[in-house]
Structures are given as C-alpha cells and as structure tokens.
Amino acid sequence: KYTVSNGNIDIPAIENEEEKSVWTVYKPLLLVAGFVALVASAATWKQDQANWMDWMQYFMAGFFIAFSFFKFLDLKGFAGSFQMYDPLAAKVPIYGKLYPFLELLLGLMFLIDYNYVVTNIATIVLLGISTIGVVESVLNKRKIQCACIGTIFDLPMSKVTIIENSIMIAMAIAMLWIR
Numbered sequence: 598k599y600t601v602s603n604g605n606i607d608i609p610a611i612e613n614e615e616e617k618s619v620w621t622v623y624k625p626l627l628l629v630a631g632f633v634a635l636v637a638s639a640a641t642w643k644q645d646q647a648n649w650m651d652w653m654q655y656f657m658a659g660f661f662i663a664f665s666f667f668k669f670l671d672l673k674g675f676a677g678s679f680q681m682y683d684p685l686a687a688k689v690p691i692y693g694k695l696y697p698f699l700e701l702l703l704g705l706m707f708l709i710d711y712n713y714v715v716t717n718i719a720t721i722v723l724l725g726i727s728t729i730g731v732v733e734s735v736l737n738k739r740k741i742q743c744a745c746i747g748t749i750f751d752l753p754m755s756k757v758t759i760i761e762n763s764i765m766i767a768m769a770i771a772m773l774w775i776r
Contacts, residue, residue, distance in 0.1 A: 623752065626745065626750075629663050629664070630660070634656060636655070637653075637658075637659055653772055654707050657772075659704070662700075662705070664700055667747035669701075669747075670747055672697060674747075675748055678748050682727075682733070682741060683727050684726060685726050703716065713773070714773065717770070717772050718773070728759065728766065731743075731762060735754060735759060741754045743755070745758060
C-alpha cells in the first residue's frame with residue numbers, strides 16, 4: 598500500500614525473511630497439508646463420525662501423493678536440493694532422484710491399504726533418514742531450501758520441517774501400534 602504525504606510517495610520496505618509471517622513463508626505447505634486433511638476427512642466421514650485410523654491412512658496417502666507430485670515438477674532440482682540435507686542422498690545421489698518415486702509408491706500403498714506393517718515401517722525408515730538430516734541442518738543453522746514440496750516453492754529448512762516429519766512418523770507408529 599502506497600501513501601502520499603507532503604507530496605512524497607511513501608513506498609513500504611520490502612519484507613525480509615525474518616519479517617515475514619509464518620503464514621506467508623509456509624503458505625504453500627500449509628495449504629497442501631490443509632487440502633490433504635480435508636480430503637482425508639471427507640473420505641473417512643461415515644455415519645456422522647470419523648474413524649481416526651482410516652483418517653490417518655488417507656492423510657498419509659494424500660500427503661505422499663501430493664508431495665511427490667511437487668517433487669516431480671522439477672526432479673533434477675529436487676534431487677540437488679535434497680542432497681544438501683538428506684544423509685543418504687548426499688552419499689548416494691541416485692537416492693534423491695528415486696525419493697519422489699518412493700513417496701508416490703508409499704502414497705499408493707496407503708491408498709490401497711497394502712500390508713500396513715510394511716507400509717508403515719517403510720514410512721518410518723524413509724522419513725526417519727530424512728529427519729536426521731533436517732535436524733542436523735536446523736541445529737547447525739544452515740540456511741538451505743526445504744525440498745519437502747519440491748523446489749518450485751522457496752521454503753526454508755526449519756523447525757516446521759522437523760514437526761512435519763515427526764507428525765508423519767508418529768502417525769505411522771500409531772497405525773502400527775493401535776491397529
């Protein structure tokens with residue numbers, strides 16, 4: 598918004614990363630997660646009550662399918678960005694190119710209710726490896742791009758990424774334990 602005072606036009610300063618709100622910085626991630634949660638809720642709402650195990654399963658399916666989609670938009674860019682923090686991708690570069698395929702496969706496994714033990718253990722391993730690198734990057738205060746929804750959005754690596762991965766790991770553990 599521009600204002601005029603004493604004949605001068607006041608142009609607001611451009612926000613830097615520290616001044617941006619959480620909503621502004623993480624809007625793409627929050628929107629995708631919100632849409633996935635909405636779809637999971639709609640898919641599991643039966644006879645006026647929700648089934649939480651089904652909800653988590655559909656949420657995980659939607660999460661992995663949607664997030665892999667964004668990675669496929671720039672597979673090479675994703676792999677390069679992912680190598681910056683994922684310990685396995687840093688040592689085995691082809692893993693970064695395979696990761697979106699693994700996410701898509703996990704999403705489909707959740708969607709079709711494929712062997713819940715295999716699906717949830719694979720989820721814990723896949724996200725566990727990545728989370729190690731995320732935690733290390735955040736603790737070392739490295740200013741790098743989070744590739745969680747690919748490289749088309751410029752999301753910073755932060756505690757939000759740790760929370761995102763931790764929630765997904767916790768849901769996989771819950772589905773193994775409770776089911």
